[in-house]
Amino acid sequence: MRIYLVLFLLIPTTLLAQNRKKKDYLVTLTTAYGPMRLVLYDQTPKHKENFIKLVDQKFYDSLLFHRIIPLFMIQGGDPNSRKAKAGDPLGSGSIGERIPAEFVPTLFHKKGALAAARDNNPEKASSACQFYVVQGRVWDDATLQKQVERIQAMKGHVPTDEQKQVYKTIGGAPHLDGNYTVFGEVIDGLAIVDSIAKQPRDEMDRPVKDVRMTMTGDWVKKKKITKQFGYKYL
Incomplete structure (x- = not known):
């Protein structure tokens, strides 16, 4: 009887695991400039698990995008930004290991x-809470080659020919490859990144007008994500 009971208990767990593989965690990051939808990569499980935990805990709600650099990136997630006053230095806050x-x-x-x-x-190693979203720029052959030389000097990841083509058409920040962990991407709302990146900023690259965020997450069928946003899973 014990064997049958164990098998019976394992069936729901197995079905749950199989069902979870058909879904993905869709993050909605909202600011005054509109919402962005993001997916998190399975290839970076530690970062994905940590980010899901923080979103579910509402950790990011009311935090700032505290650092913006046009044609580069927008950065947020510093817990010290929740109650920061104008002019307060930000960027060093953390929550643990x-x-x-x-x-x-x-x-x-x-x-x-x-x-x-x-x-x-x-x-x-990565911050346990701070993140950034790349705006980047579009590169031509000459400027991209200079970035490749910079990457080699930093012992980072030299982009493949396919990745170089993306940098020359869609754009990005290639010099960061192999030096900072990429663990997801915006699949809807790239224009919001552009809107935030162009806001007036002070000498510390903090937006003059606070850009606060909220985040929610939900497990959604991968087929629905692909149909709605055009994102293709490997």
């Missing part, structure tokens, strides 16, 4: 990439 780097050569800093911020630790 760093996350080990998860560098995957096929995941790169194209426009819309979601990546983990970090300090200058030698392991290149």
Whole structure:
């Protein structure tokens, strides 16, 4: 009887796991400039699990995009930004242990990439909460080659020919590849990234007018995500 009971208990768990594989966690990041939808990569499980946990805990709600650099990226997630006053320096806040780097050569800093911020630790481990979204720029052959040389000097990941083509058409920030963990991407709302990146900023690259965020997440069927947003799963 015990064997049958164990098998009976395992069936719902197995079905749940199979059902979860058919779904993905869709993040909606909302600011005064509109919503962005993001997916998180399965190839970076530590970062994905951590980000889902924080979104479910409402950790990011009311935090700021505290650093914006046009044609580069917008950064947020500093817990110190929740009650920050105008002029307060931001960017050093954290909530605990760093996350080990998860560098995957096929995941790169194209426009819309979601990546983990970090300090200058030698392991290149990620902040447990701060992140950035790439705006980047479009590169031509000459300027991209200079970026490749910069990447080689930094011992990062040199983009493949296919990735170079993306950098020359869609754009991005190639010099960050292999030095910061990319763990997701914006699949809807790239124009919102552009809107935030062009806001007036002070000498510390903080927006003059606060850009606050809220985040929600929901498990959605992958087929629905593909149909609605055109995102293709590998």
